[in-house]
Amino acid sequence: MKVAVFSTKVYDRKFLSDANSPTQNELVFFEPRLNRDTAILAAGFPAVCVFVHDQVDAPTLELLASRGTRLVVLRCAGFNNVDLQAAADLGITVVRVPAYSPYGVAEHAVGLILSLNRKIHRAYNRVREGNFSLDGLLGFNLHERTVGIVGTGKIGLILAQIMKGFGCHILAYDVYRNPELEALGGKYVELPELFANSDIISLHCPLIPETHHLINAEAIEQIKPGVMLINTSRGALIDTQAVIEGLKSGKIGYLGVDVYEQESELFFEDLSGAIIQDDIFQRLTTFPNVLITGHQAFFTAEALHNIAETTFANIADIEQGRSCPNEIRAQVPA
Ligand code: NAD
Numbered sequence: 001m002k003v004a005v006f007s008t009k010v011y012d013r014k015f016l017s018d019a020n021s022p023t024q025n026e027l028v029f030f031e032p033r034l035n036r037d038t039a040i041l042a043a044g045f046p047a048v049c050v051f052v053h054d055q056v057d058a059p060t061l062e063l064l065a066s067r068g069t070r071l072v073v074l075r076c077a078g079f080n081n082v083d084l085q086a087a088a089d090l091g092i093t094v095v096r097v098p099a100y101s102p103y104g105v106a107e108h109a110v111g112l113i114l115s116l117n118r119k120i121h122r123a124y125n126r127v128r129e130g131n132f133s134l135d136g137l138l139g140f141n142l143h144e145r146t147v148g149i150v151g152t153g154k155i156g157l158i159l160a161q162i163m164k165g166f167g168c169h170i171l172a173y174d175v176y177r178n179p180e181l182e183a184l185g186g187k188y189v190e191l192p193e194l195f196a197n198s199d200i201i202s203l204h205c206p207l208i209p210e211t212h213h214l215i216n217a218e219a220i221e222q223i224k225p226g227v228m229l230i231n232t233s234r235g236a237l238i239d240t241q242a243v244i245e246g247l248k249s250g251k252i253g254y255l256g257v258d259v260y261e262q263e264s265e266l267f268f269e270d271l272s273g274a275i276i277q278d279d280i281f282q283r284l285t286t287f288p289n290v291l292i293t294g295h296q297a298f299f300t301a302e303a304l305h306n307i308a309e310t311t312f313a314n315i316a317d318i319e320q321g322r323s324c325p326n327e328i329r330a331q332v333p334a
Pocket of ligand 1: 078099101102105150151154155173174175176204206207210211232233234258295296297298
């Protein structure tokens with residue numbers, strides 16, 4: 001199939017080209033994101049392939065459909081950037097990669113926890129400048145500490161398994177109980193109890209209306225003073241302004257985030273020569289106890305390989321008229 005592949009970096013091109021060689025789709029790589037302005041690039045392509053920051057809204061889908069596109073292939077799990085109802089109305093099929101890097105994301109969360117606790121990011125710079133002082137680098141043992149995990153699906157469960165290995169106690173909150181977490185010795189509690197008793201809180205639930213700004217001023221009131229807050233899930237789970245107030249008062253002792261509410265304006269691009277206009281983001285970067293990475297938790301060789309393999313399996317299913325297990329459809333109202 002002829003596929004217009006949007007938002008591609010060098011690494012995407014490599015992994016997608018390698019995985020495509022047996023299937024022989026005709027791939028045309030475009031660097032820009034898909035949106036209303038760039039949809040014209042896909043004229044005559046039956047399929048477009050997109051990632052997390054492409055805007056697959058109704059006007060973009062209408063432009064795509066009017067020029068022959070019938071398939072939207074997501075290279076990611078989340079589909080909050082796709083208007084599924086508009087796609088259905090236009091006869092466009094949407095497929096995704098539901099899981100590609102649960103170990104990678106959980107391991108990155110652990111990396112943030114260890115770095116923040118032992119100040120590895122600060123020690124790295126100090127030692128390079130010949131400063132071997134230990135002042136300000138004091139950490140704490142993870143052993144016997146309590147980790148509160150919100151969302152115990154694939155990634156949350158793996159994080160629980162890893163933290164159990166450090167000798168941590170696990171508290172959990174989810175709308176569904178995962179028996180594997182309970183088998184590990186993890187205990188499900190309501191959110192206020194998790195907030196009050198966790199030394200580290202890590203977010204692994206999806207961004208949906210019920211979880212938007214889950215960590216807000218009210219939640220911060222309830223947390224244990226000095227808590228470490230980790231978010232590798234979606235930026236809008238956190239009310240960033242409220243978290244900044246929590247950092248200023250000392251209620252939040254550490255913040256590690258791989259995602260940010262307004263990240264689509266910043267992440268995945270080299271803006272080192274630009275003046276960043278987002279004052280909230282810039283304020284976050286001034287705290288010594290805040291560690292930010294730019295949505296890289298998924299970014300392992302295994303994940304890029306899995307994304308590419310599943311992407312072409314999805315295309316083959318649709319092209320050959322088979323039912324595709326990774327097709328997503330608009331929810332029919334009850
Ligand atoms: P998953 O679907 O396996 O697990 C999500 C869990 O959240 C489920 O157990 C679900 O029941 C639970 N949940 C749903 N609503 C909830 C609520 N209101 N409160 C608490 N829990 C709720 O998903 P996963 O593969 O573990 O991924 C988790 C999240 O990680 C994704 O939603 C995505 O946003 C994020 N993610 C980030 C990256 C990255 O690179 N930073 C990569 C992949 C996924």
